[in-house]
Amino acid sequence: MENKHTQNQELSLKQQVKKTVGVDVQTCYQCGKCTAGCPLNEEMDLMPNQILRMLQAEYPGYENEILTSTSIWLCLACDTCYSRCPQEVKLPQIMDFLRQESIRRNLVNPKSKNILRFHRAFLAEVERNGKLNELGLTIDYKLHSLNLFQDLQNAPSMLFKGKLGLIPHRVQNPSEIKKLFKKING
Amino acid sequence: MRIGYYPGCSLQGSGREYSESLFAVAEKCGIELEEITDWNCCGASAAHSLNHDLSVALPARTLALAEKQGLEQILVPCAACFGRLATAQQELVSSEPMRSKISNYLEMPVQGSARILTVFEFLQEHIFPVADQFIVNKLNHKTACYYGCLLSRPKDLTRLERPEDPMEMDAVMEKAGATPIDWAFKTECCGAGLSVSRTDIVAKLSAKIVEDAVSRGAESIVVACPMCQMNLDLRRKEINKQMDQGSDIPVLFVTQALGLSMGISAEKLGLNRHFVSTGKVVSCVGRKEV
Numbered sequence: 001m002e003n004k005h006t007q008n009q010e011l012s013l014k015q016q017v018k019k020t021v022g023v024d025v026q027t028c029y030q031c032g033k034c035t036a037g038c039p040l041n042e043e044m045d046l047m048p049n050q051i052l053r054m055l056q057a058e059y060p061g062y063e064n065e066i067l068t069s070t071s072i073w074l075c076l077a078c079d080t081c082y083s084r085c086p087q088e089v090k091l092p093q094i095m096d097f098l099r100q101e102s103i104r105r106n107l108v109n110p111k112s113k114n115i116l117r118f119h120r121a122f123l124a125e126v127e128r129n130g131k132l133n134e135l136g137l138t139i140d141y142k143l144h145s146l147n148l149f150q151d152l153q154n155a156p157s158m159l160f161k162g163k164l165g166l167i168p169h170r171v172q173n174p175s176e177i178k179k180l181f182k183k184i185n186g
Numbered sequence: 187m188r189i190g191y192y193p194g195c196s197l198q199g200s201g202r203e204y205s206e207s208l209f210a211v212a213e214k215c216g217i218e219l220e221e222i223t224d225w226n227c228c229g230a231s232a233a234h235s236l237n238h239d240l241s242v243a244l245p246a247r248t249l250a251l252a253e254k255q256g257l258e259q260i261l262v263p264c265a266a267c268f269g270r271l272a273t274a275q276q277e278l279v280s281s282e283p284m285r286s287k288i289s290n291y292l293e294m295p296v297q298g299s300a301r302i303l304t305v306f307e308f309l310q311e312h313i314f315p316v317a318d319q320f321i322v323n324k325l326n327h328k329t330a331c332y333y334g335c336l337l338s339r340p341k342d343l344t345r346l347e348r349p350e351d352p353m354e355m356d357a358v359m360e361k362a363g364a365t366p367i368d369w370a371f372k373t374e375c376c377g378a379g380l381s382v383s384r385t386d387i388v389a390k391l392s393a394k395i396v397e398d399a400v401s402r403g404a405e406s407i408v409v410a411c412p413m414c415q416m417n418l419d420l421r422r423k424e425i426n427k428q429m430d431q432g433s434d435i436p437v438l439f440v441t442q443a444l445g446l447s448m449g450i451s452a453e454k455l456g457l458n459r460h461f462v463s464t465g466k467v468v469s470c471v472g473r474k475e476v
Contacts, residue, residue: 040391077335118232132195180292
């Protein structure tokens with residue numbers, strides 16, 4: 001499912017970020033605005049500016065620490081950090097790359113697995129129908145996360161208010177989307 | 187000029203009243219929206235978190251179909267879809283290798299040439315010039331205009347004049363006769379896509395937003411994003427547990443509020459589909475004092 005982003009293990013994570021995302025993390029001078037403005041800083045195990053500093057160091061031990069952090073999965077891509085960064089470091093795009101690299105190296109933090117499960121359930125639903133159906137997504141996620149009863153109390157009123165469709169929306173030819181996924185995933 | 191329309195998945199499901207109210211307002215003003223035939227999901231956070239190429243290819247397919255349909259401008263009311271379509275477009279336009287890679291995946295040409303409109307741009311350019319003749323009610327109350335993330339940032343995509351303190355939605359609410367308040371959480375994040383996988387975080391972040399709006403005297407929160415609306419409305423039970431005193435402040439889409447001021451019925455605007463009752467705002471119609 002995920003990108004085979006870069007196969008070159010000999011590159012440091014910092015070099016991979018440069019090559020894949022096109023961002024030179026060396027430009028960060030640690031003003032800390034990214035962390036100060038991050039809506040999730042209270043929840044994170046590594047602060048956004050710390051991740052940048054650790055990338056700069058190119059120390060192998062730090063690479064594992066970054067890729068097993070929960071921070072990379074909590075990032076909501078709200079873009080506050082990037083908007084306020086005096087050096088315009090595209091931290092949200094770096095986070096996307098780090099998530100993909102964390103999967104590739106099999107280092108996803110167990111605490112973050114439900115977030116990953118949700119993303120995968122989402123894409124599986126899109127791959128099936130070309131459109132997202134909230135009911136299909138919810139069922140798929142519940143089965144994979146085993147949170148079977150979560151949100152169950154909301155389902156009847158969502159149905160009643162016409163917010164939860166029982167008949168899935170689809171593109172005209174779902175196999176076209178399946179083919180697209182297949183081509184991209186190789 | 188024809189205006190293309192990309193509803194996105196939310197506006198056919200949990201956020202359908204956004205689409206219903208948008209169409210009701212457009213119809214009132216005599217403006218036609220032309221849906222992109224056979225559009226697909228933009229991929230949302232899931233695609234950009236897990237696979238970069240997919241996060242460009244999914245919106246690119248929709249952009250390619252719009253081009254085939256001859257649409258030169260596309261309205262994307264959902265903030266999250268707007269972010270994905272505009273980001274993909276930026277990549278397609280700025281990189282020829284990316285463009286040819288993606289059209290190879292899609293097996294159709296794609297330029298990324300159409301202009302993608304936010305809901306604010308659509309309202310300013312197409313509704314505002316004719317709105318005054320249709321506004322029959324004053325929606326007389328204090329409101330907190332909540333922009334969230336993806337209609338505010340990044341500013342090269344959203345084109346807001348003041349991304350840290352935007353005024354575009356405030357202008358719409360003033361037109362509807364409401365009094366927008368000055369508050370601190372206009373562009374903070376509600377927790378967005380963590381709604382299901384980390385409801386606890388969404389409750390905490392959304393509670394700060396609701397608390398600030400209420401403590402400054404707002405009687406409604408107005409939004410332009412189906413995710414913000416769902417988090418602040420559907421998650422209210424969890425939000426209230428995070429607050430000293432719970433709140434029943436309603437959360438409306440900006441198009442619902444504008445529709446009310448145009449005398450469109452609450453039912454047609456989907457105001458009955460909310461979890462927190464919208465009755466308080468409906469009863470503000472024509473109220474004398476704030």
